[in-house]
Amino acid sequence: MSSDLSVILPRVLIVSRRSVRKNKFVDFVGEYHLDLIVGYGAVPVIVPRVSGVHLLLHSFEPIHGVLLCEGEDIDPSWYEAAEASGLSQEELEEIRRLHTSDTAIDKEKDSIELSLAKLCLERNIPYLGICRGSQVLNVACGGTLYQDIEKEVSRKIPERQRVMHINYDDYDGHRHNVKVVENTPLHHWFKDSLDEEKLEISVNSYHHQGVKRLAQRFVPMAFSPDGLIEGFYDPDAYNPEEGKFIMGLQFHPERMRKQDSDEFDYPGCPMAYKEFTKAVIAYQKKLNTATSVQKPIQLNKEMENKRKIIMRSFSLAKNIYTYGSELNPSKESELEAGAAFLESNTALSMQQENRLKQMGATVRNSKSYIDRLKLNEEREKLARNVMGKMSVDQLSDLLSFYHTMGQICSEVLDRKIHGLVNDFSS
Template sequence: MASDLSVILPRVLIVSRRSVRKNKFVDFVGEYHLDLIVSYGAVPVIVPRVTGVHTLLDSFEPIHGVLLCEGEDIDPSLYEAETSGLSQEELEEIRRLHASDTAIDKEKDSIELGLAKLCLERNIPYLGICRGSQILNVACGGSLYQDIEKELFKKCPENQRVKHIDYDNYDGHRHRIKVVENTPLHHWFNDSLEGGKMEIWVNSYHHQGVKRLAQRFVPMAFASDSLIEGFYDPDAYNPQEGKFIMGLQFHPERMRQQDSDEFDYPGCPSAYKEFVKAVIAYQKKLNSSISVQKPIKLNQEMENERKIILRSFSLAKNIYTTGRGMHPSKESELDAGAEFLVSNTALSVQQENRLKQMGATVRNAGSYIERLKLNEERERIARNVMGKMTVEQLSDLMSFYHMMGQICSEVLERKVNGIVNDVDS
């Protein structure tokens, strides 16, 4: 039974972070993330930060959820960095103060932006923690502060400024945030909001953050300096129905008491719990749509044409089975079926005989039979020619037509999908 769990349980993709250890690259994912994903009933699938992986994301299908978490700063060229107004001296100081974060990893950016956009296109559940929330905002057209202290503090009164990273008290550092009413974050931490103040204390490990929130999102919490600490898409949030698109700037999975695994608040693991609930629901919905494929919808004109052809075949069958003719005024109704057969010659002789038994070739079948015979003659000539060819020539010919068949299949599939999409719309 245990060996089947990887097939049964939904899959959550998590991209690793690259670091250097003993002069070698090492990829890792924080264990707290993995623990929570597994404990709530999903399987974490780690996507390694390896060159070229961003072109291989289809290989990780099926994807039932994506969790993106820690990592370096996002490449500023991917958002409106030119509007930051930071001088070259300030940028150099930022790199010196936050050396571990300012080394841009373009491969990780490509992988994670690709996954974020995939989730947005397919409505795959997405949870972004810290950098993952910033990736989500950038993927939707939002922007970031390149450095909160250098940019945001200029707009903020000194008594409202917040320390968002403390290297001397890394895991122990906390700052206050105000939770927005009637948001998922409010519901998760409701029992911990003392005196109706709508405030909790969260950890903080970042020097960048959301500057302009993408239009589709709604804030869930703010720091006292006005920095957005959490946001979500209300139109894509319903865990029971497999909908979950959210970003949190803080790390609820690491909000634990010193030297203990006990959470600061009972609501800390709720983001992961609800995320996995959505992942499970999404998997069920995906499996249902695969197992029971919806029929292609026809527009009214095509549906009328189908009914005319169907009636033509039905009349022809009645003529064949009863042996009686039909009134001359109704003979024109047989034309649609006859024209359909004449225009579709990719049938074998056996299929043609079966159609005759059904009475489908009663009218105008002569031209159809002639075309079948012509195809048989062409086949005979082709066999004679190929019989005189060498093994090498036949092998080359077969390879050529195999390649052409693949190309034809791909082009045909695109055209058919285009027709179906036009019909659906």
Template sequence: MVASDLSVILPRVLIVSRRSVRKNKFVDFVGEYHLDLIVGYGAVPVIVPRVSGVHMLLDSFEPIHGVLLCEGEDIDPSLYEAEVSGLSPEELEEIRRLHASDTAIDKEKDSIELRLAKLCLERNIPYLGICRGSQVLNVACGGSLYLDVEKELSKNCLVGQKVEHIDYDNYDGHRHVVKVVENTPLHHWFKDSLQEEKMDIWVNSYHHQGVKRLAERFVPMAFAPDGLIEGFYDPDAYNPEEGKFIMGLQFHPERMRKPDSEEFDYPGCPSAYQEFVKAVIGYQKKLNSSISVQKALKLDQEMDKKRKKIIRSFSLAKNIYTTGRGTHLVNESELEIGADFLQSNTALSLQQEKRLKQMGATVRNGGSYIERLKMNEEREKVAKNVMGKMSVEQLSDLMSFYHMMEQICSEVLERKLNGIVHEQLGS
């Protein structure tokens, strides 16, 4: 069986590695607890190495059926807020000293993971964020983070509300209490372990940052006593059976295990991974179904030849419409094929037909349209100046977004044209 066939059978979950130093060299790793759970519930983890340039190669990891982001350093503060929360230089220096292993910003990892998070949000690909992964998700949706929970949140709490969110000497054994919000997925997973009045569970956590302003699309699922959000999800993108799952957990359910045992603290601990993989499998089925429909739209040789001529006609018209150049280089008869098709076609919506006729109008109104384009040269200069001030990462994100939109538009248009041409030629 070839690799392309395997990709249709096995759901793939992308996980970005974390960089560390071992024997004076960088190594990439992912915690095995995550990998074991993903494999155990029926998906295949595909590790995306955190190496320079990978953020420009994410198309090579297609098809993507799910994304799990988990470990890593602090996210670059410039990605979620302009100012550093009013902390003094002395406080910032103390944070760097206390959390030296986490405060070394990794911009390459930020770029890879934010791009994957945005891809999931754009395509509704299932996403599970654990710890840093939950923070990446919130930032990708416009939320912000505490630069340091202790300095910005806990210090203002009453004695009974203070929480120790990190213990460097007791990574697996450290626990603190959180209150679960009713009628959320977290409540459903842990309901057999909750007391009706308390709604508390003890969780493992290992972080000094956390959600400050939760992005609008999300709903909290749990709070620590100091008020920190410990879990959130998008209720409009949560239906594992239908391939929908967008969630962030600040704590580590995969590490909530009894001492010297693989038994979980609560039966609900692995549920996040179980439901996530269920959504991954559901998403894969939807994706494969879509691919099957596209493959079924096969035309005979003559019909396919006509289809290609019509698509080329619209492609030429689109280029003229968007760039204002090339009318003298185009054979007018090629454009007329598309214009004739528009005249005889009534299957498109009014909005679609209007848009396509705008492109087709360049056949007869090329001269006047180019004059109008010249009036926009000043706006183009302003746009170029603005983009000239953007960072490489911002320009890369912008280019990736429009490239993705172009692909989507092209696929949808071709599917529609396939159906329309088939109907007309068959009648």
């Protein structure tokens, strides 16, 4: 396979869930997620739920997208400080008995997923949260959760509004209605399946917790009859074509399929994965463009020879300018290439162009410059010899004379400058 990043498919990180099989821990990810990610053109990279992995996330770079899905309840300490649940110890114990598999807190998974969510938010990496993944996203942005919907929501509303959000007797077949909010991505994906008045679809449900206070940056996309938010997104970070996608769905669209079939309940079910992957692909392209190193320009033989001649010319000019070394007459012609190049380069700022022209003049006139430099040195040496033979009085008179001449020169120059300014003003 080519190592060229432009042909490497984008990477979507998915954190595994830990379970026990034959008295051993095993990590797994639902295959429906993986199928859809691969089918739409990205590569799922499974991040194992192993102790210490939250400290090694940089090893999974580059990250082009993050998909977080099923898992246990999030440790309430991540959000409960902001808003207490009000549940008694007896009620918490009852919740643990009813939802044993979900209430077994996994602190390592929390650390991994919250770190990834915050990384996505910092870098604008596309993020899709399904079920627990939507809750992780909300908590990462400062939102809170109901620790148990039945005890914190259902018991406080009229019976006709109550919703069963998890049914262990009909786990895969259980559905409940949600109302879709207009002018949201969810509305666009399911618009062909929505009644114009009710705007409802029937979704699966496998959770006993949910969004309590939605983080400020998000906008709801769907509500269940009991008022629970079933989907939300960040409108300022949603443009799949430009690599932007931050969204959470409480239900599992990838598992909304007809009984004993792979056919989806609605044509819009796979759209979340399709648009997410589209954003992931666009994000990878942006990332590669921003970090790619331009390949050096390949010159033909004639251009390469010209380049070498110009570089040689610059090298000679630098030696003359820096060290004042004499130039061998046989090499004077070598300076012309550098001078011509410098003076012909017009794709520069005015300051750069003036500087290069000065350098070009130095290159062209290097020999005469050295001659003048030697003449000045000889004159200075001669003047020192003459002044060394003069008396103190003679030197004082000479210093006074040049001081007076300097003052006169300064006054005349000042009048001339003012005259030019007045002429310009008039």
